[in-house]
Amino acid sequence: MSTPKPYMNPYFAGFLLGCVLLGAFYISGRGLGASGGMRALVVAGVETVAPAHAESAPFYVEQRAANPESPLRGWLFFHMLGLLAGAFLSGVVGNRVDFKLERGPNITVRSRMIFVVLGGLLFGFGSQLGRGCTSGSALSGMASLSFGGIITMLAIFGGAYIMAYFFRKLWL
Amino acid sequence: MISPEFDLVIAVLLGAGFGFVLEQAGFSSTRKLVGLFYGYDFTVLKVFFTAGVTAMTGILVLGHLGALDTSAIYVNPTFLWSALIGGLIMGVGFILGGFCPGTSLCAAAVGRIDAMLFIGGALVGILGFTEFYEQLRPLYMAEAMGNITMASVLGIPAPVFGLLLAIVAIAAFIGTSWIQSNVRSEPFTLNPVHRKYYVLAGLTPILLLLLVWITPSHQQQILNHVEANYTAENPGKHRMVTDHLAYELMNHAHDYNIIHVHDSDALPDTLRSGVPGATYVHYRELLQPHYIPLLRSRYKNLIFVADDPELARKGATMALRIGAEHASWLNVGVSEFRQSIFEVPDPRQLTSKAERDRERFRVMAARTLLEIEDRLKHMAQPIKREPVEPSGGC
Known part of the structure; x- marks a missing residue:
């Protein structure tokens, strides 16, 4: 495997990230996120493993009331999948994918x-x-x-x- | 704003852009991330602040030019104690683990085993919160301050706070570059070819924010123009009289968008006091991007009504100015319109045939308008616009 390529200039990367963030606000009215997707995974996990518990514990009840569909079909989870894909692509381009x-x-x-x-x-x-x-x-x-x-x-x-x-x- | 299926495609694309840039910037390397806290690498601070200032400037500039509806921008709500304590806990997690959620996903995507462990830990940590939510709720909900912005807390205009933020960011870039060169024992200089680009890049947001601050916004310009010129620009050609409006409502109601402009902040008492089927819009909000499709509708003509006919006239002038094909205005106040239609005068006072014909027409009109009102009873509530709420959290 060849050597990893150098990283992008931090200010230029910041500018690009700012443009993505601005795009997110422009298109959807909300910004970017990561931990929300993780929470969607946790809530979905609890709903699958312990459905009875998920129907009584207040947090899951409130979550379900806000998003009647499975949390894995929501914006935040797909956003997280996109994040993983984008980072992987960048890793491939920059020769940085390595366990x-x-x-x-x-x-x-x-x-x-x-x-x-x-x-x-x-x-x-x-x-x-x-x-x-x-x-x-x-x-x-x-x-x-x-x-x-x-x-x-x-x-x-x-x-x-x-x-x-x-x-x-x-x-x- | 967009259909639910397409929404998820957008979510993936925005996420992909986010992940790609994070990885390109070096956020998949835990040692690079933590360098911020030991002075050997300030990449995180540079990327983070540049991104924040870029997006913030973009939002303010687009809003200023009337291209972005800033009232639909989600300002995450402030719950003071949970924001502070949650933030401190995250800070400790940052130093122990060397990642934050976004960067751990980014590093895991390129195969970093430590990042995968971090994600595992984060999932358990989130589970801890969701399981003990009942006990944590008092802290979670304490000191709710609503969707407030830094600018409103400090009582200064948003572009002024933006300017302060941009200046602090640039000072931080210079300061941390100096610290970094000292820690690494490297010379603190910039390549002179690059120097002018850096100066240019730093000045751009400052100039843009200054312009946003001192120039009137696109909306303000139109408001000022209409205020000064509406009598000259709308000399009465588009005026509509009571009986004409009633006739159109009775026979061609579907060809019209009726807009009731008001200038008080209290919502008007709509039912049985306005023109049936009217959309209530605050005069100043007429120029918000979400009303533009209504004003520029190609299939419907506009009729502006108001409690004060001059306000209706201003509304029509404004609509014509921003591209409406046809906009009329009712030349009497709405209450006078209703009075003429609904109040039956003493028959002995109607002397001429024309007056008696007109009264017959108005009785018919009153009946039809009441029918329309009944049909609209459940639809006539004014719609209160809320900022777009994400489905929760980060």
């Missing part, structure tokens, strides 16, 4: 695996409490000047900066 585990230089594979799952847990939980993640709340919120979106953005990056010192061994 590997990336980690900081000074931690073991085992600890990287533990911490990445923990990080996912927290991010997944936080994205639901904060009504959206870095894309849906922070980025789309910045574009629409949403107060809540910008607060969430500051909290995400603020939280990460505060903790960065304590977890520097993971990355440096």
Whole structure:
């Protein structure tokens, strides 16, 4: 396999991403997102595995009331599938598709695996409490000047900066 | 806005564009992402802020030019505590895991095993929230502030906040580039050929936002023009008198779109007080993009009515100005129109034959209009427009 191609200029990439985001607002009136698609998967999973539970627990009942169809037939899930496809295409173009585990230089594979799952847990939980993640709340919120979106953005990056010192061994 | 099936195609395409650019920018590399927090790589900040400023500028410029209905833009609602606490939890997750949901999907798509583990963790984390939703709901719903924007909180016009954001972003780009070159012990310079492009790219949003701020918007220009020139531009050729309107309603109601313009913020009491079948539109909102198809309809002629005939005349002038083929206006107020049709005068006062004929016509008209009103009883409610709500969450 040949060597990966260099990444795009960050400002140009940002400009393109901004255009996609603007297109999303122009066409659909809403921005971009990622964690919503994951939630659709979770809700669909619960509805399949424990249908009785899904009919009584309040979150699933509210979800169903808002989207009577299966969550897997909704905008957010298809959006996520598109994200995967687009990223894969870019990986192919840039020669970057490769099964590997990336980690900081000074931690073991085992600890990287533990911490990445923990990080996912927290991010997944936080994205639901904060009504959206870095894309849906922070980025789309910045574009629409949403107060809540910008607060969430500051909290995400603020939280990460505060903790960065304590977890520097993971990355440096 | 678009049909449900096509909606999903659009969702995939927008997602694909999103994923492609994220991966091209290097967001599939966890070490590149985390570099932001240790000063060795600020790619994330540069991409993120450039994208935010680009889209924000685009929205404000398109709205200013009248090409985008900014009232239909979804501003995610603010629930202060959940936004803050959720954000902090996400921040900790970011440092521990080295991804956020979007970037983890992006990295998993190009085969990163750690990203797949992150997604697994995120799914469990989401499940944790959905399972304990009942207990978390008080926090989740606390301090609801509605769909407010940064500009409205600070009490400044949106383009001014946009300008501040753009300036902060550019300052952050310069500052972080300086930090990055120090951390990496590289010289802090720009290739002089590139330098002018960077300056140009930085000035563009600032200039655009300044223009949005200081120039009147497309809508404001039309409003000003109509306000100043409506008597000259609409000298009375398109005026419609009470009996003419009643006749058209009785015989050709389907050929017309009747638009009742008003200028108060309270919704008018529609039934039994207006012209049957009228669409109620606030005068200032007449130019919103979602009314354009109504105003430019090729198959229906427009009749403007209002409580004040001058307002109806302004509405008709505006419609003609933005491309309506035919727009008339009722030359009396709506209540006067109703009074003429529905109130039967004392027969002894009708002296000439013409007056008696007219009264006979009006009695007939009153009967037909009441029938139309009855038919429309359940349809005549004014439609309150809400911003487009996504089916939830991020």
